[in-house]
Amino acid sequence: MASSTKKALADALKKIMAIKPIDKITVNDLVDNCGVSRQTFYYHFNDVYDLLEWVFEEDANANLPREVVYDNWKHDVMLWFKYLSDNSAFALNVYNSNSRMYMLRYIRSRLRDCIRSFSEIVAEDRSIDRQDFEFIVEFYSHIVVGLIAQWMDQGMQLPKEITTDKVLRVLDNSIENIMARFEKN
Numbered sequence: 001m002a003s004s005t006k007k008a009l010a011d012a013l014k015k016i017m018a019i020k021p022i023d024k025i026t027v028n029d030l031v032d033n034c035g036v037s038r039q040t041f042y043y044h045f046n047d048v049y050d051l052l053e054w055v056f057e058e059d060a061n062a063n064l065p066r067e068v069v070y071d072n073w074k075h076d077v078m079l080w081f082k083y084l085s086d087n088s089a090f091a092l093n094v095y096n097s098n099s100r101m102y103m104l105r106y107i108r109s110r111l112r113d114c115i116r117s118f119s120e121i122v123a124e125d126r127s128i129d130r131q132d133f134e135f136i137v138e139f140y141s142h143i144v145v146g147l148i149a150q151w152m153d154q155g156m157q158l159p160k161e162i163t164t165d166k167v168l169r170v171l172d173n174s175i176e177n178i179m180a181r182f183e184k185n
Contacts, residue, residue, distance in 0.1 A: 008034045010055045018089050022097045067117030088156050095152045112141040122175050132182040
């Protein structure tokens, strides 16, 4: 019952977000839409933003990779763009709200895990200082989040000079190349 109530509240949040900014959504809006009491809402969540965080977690766990498989990295990277594109109304609503920084931090955290998993494979037979390794992971995490932020700033339309193919081409072998530059002799 608890998970179905949480799911109903999450669905209500997404539905309301299609017509109302997240910053304007109240607990009353959600409980009226779901037909549950305020007490039920507060049993599961502290506030609307706690529900939003739960939605991020649930959606990410259901749709996004936790790690990037070396041979499938292009597909795994594109899953992020596909998820955000398929949920553009929800994503843009959050991005264009006071919750933007939370969203970007969350995306960066999840992407960092993916990039780290890929980088661990690349670094396997290399002698790379752990601080340098972490720098590389952070560097790529910020690059991808920056591209996502630019894409969202432009209403999820890539400018003509930036295509998915170009982004993937730039990323192709780039972690391998930068790791080689940091390798100890």
